[in-house]
Amino acid sequence: MKRMTPNSFTFLVSGVDPMADDFEDRFFEAGCDDATLALMNGVVAIGFDRVAESYMHAVFSAYRDVLAAGATVERFEPDFLVSKAEIAKRANLTRAAISQYVSGERGRDFPKPVARITSASPLWDWVDVSAWLHRTGQVPLEEVINARISRVVNGYLQGSRTALKTGDGLLLRKMKQSMPKLAAA
Amino acid sequence: MAKRPRHPDKHIESAVQYAEEAGWRVEKRSGHCWGRLFCARADSSGCMASVWCTPKNPQNHAKAIMRLVDKCTCDETDDPE
Numbered sequence: 455m456k457r458m459t460p461n462s463f464t465f466l467v468s469g470v471d472p473m474a475d476d477f478e479d480r481f482f483e484a485g486c487d488d489a490t491l492a493l494m495n496g497v498v499a500i501g502f503d504r505v506a507e508s509y510m511h512a513v514f515s516a517y518r519d520v521l522a523a524g525a526t527v528e529r530f531e532p533d534f535l536v537s538k539a540e541i542a543k544r545a546n547l548t549r550a551a552i553s554q555y556v557s558g559e560r561g562r563d564f565p566k567p568v569a570r571i572t573s574a575s576p577l578w579d580w581v582d583v584s585a586w587l588h589r590t591g592q593v594p595l596e597e598v599i600n601a602r603i604s605r606v607v608n609g610y611l612q613g614s615r616t617a618l619k620t621g622d623g624l625l626l627r628k629m630k631q632s633m634p635k636l637a638a639a
Numbered sequence: 640m641a642k643r644p645r646h647p648d649k650h651i652e653s654a655v656q657y658a659e660e661a662g663w664r665v666e667k668r669s670g671h672c673w674g675r676l677f678c679a680r681a682d683s684s685g686c687m688a689s690v691w692c693t694p695k696n697p698q699n700h701a702k703a704i705m706r707l708v709d710k711c712t713c714d715e716t717d718d719p720e
Contacts, residue, residue: 460696460699478668478670478672479671482671483671487694487695488695488696488699490688490689490694490703492687493687493688494707494711495684496683496684501707503696503699503700503703505696
């Protein structure tokens with residue numbers, strides 16, 4: 455049975471001029487009439503509220519539509535990398551509660567952060583965190599499934615984008631030349 | 640200043656007014672895009688939101704516009720991280 459609740463997510467894109475006269479038309483004609491187009495912090499954001507069979511169907515069909523409009527997808531949000539504040543917001547818990555999980559004061563084996571670890575504001579992988587919270591009955595399974603979709607999409611974008619950026623391909627080749635084991639990986 | 644035309648959908652019109660009350664201005668357009676909303680920040684790093692004439696779901700579009708207005712932090716100086 456088709457879910458009538460819209461699935462909400464955003465694609466950050468490049469390759470389109472938000473001030474061009476046909477900016478909106480090309481997205482509308484590509485099927486993005488269930489999206490809201492915006493420019494924030496200098497980045498074009500295509501925010502969808504798409505009704506579909508599943509979150510995955512909504513995300514993949516929207517990705518296809520955005521490409522059909524002639525845009526290049528740079529990133530998907532909600533991101534899978536989250537700060538403590540973001541964890542609290544998504545789980546509808548207080549920051550204090552999350553701090554207690556992180557420190558081990560409450561709960562056991564809360565996932566470790568995966569990025570910016572040596573900084574004042576580390577980031578966690580929402581796939582791991584939502585799974586932990588699901589096991590303690592605090593977020594629905596759906597949240598975990600959607601987290602994985604976010605990580606897959608951004609992982610793919612990061613992988614294909616980074617390798618293509620100017621200079622990165624050359625650097626990667628040099629690394630592989632000096633480290634044969636890396637080339638085999 | 641000339642009064643702008645009202646959006647034909649009451650939910651979207653409400654959202655446009657919400658944006659205006661937050662200091663955003665409306666640039667009326669033609670075609671699928673009814674108009675563009677620009678936040679109070681005048682330079683190129685300011686926010687913009689496009690309003691459809693006939694979105695698939697006007698209520699969702701109106702909510703999305705209001706969410707964008709709420710998210711605009713152009714007048715804040717600190718990162719609330």
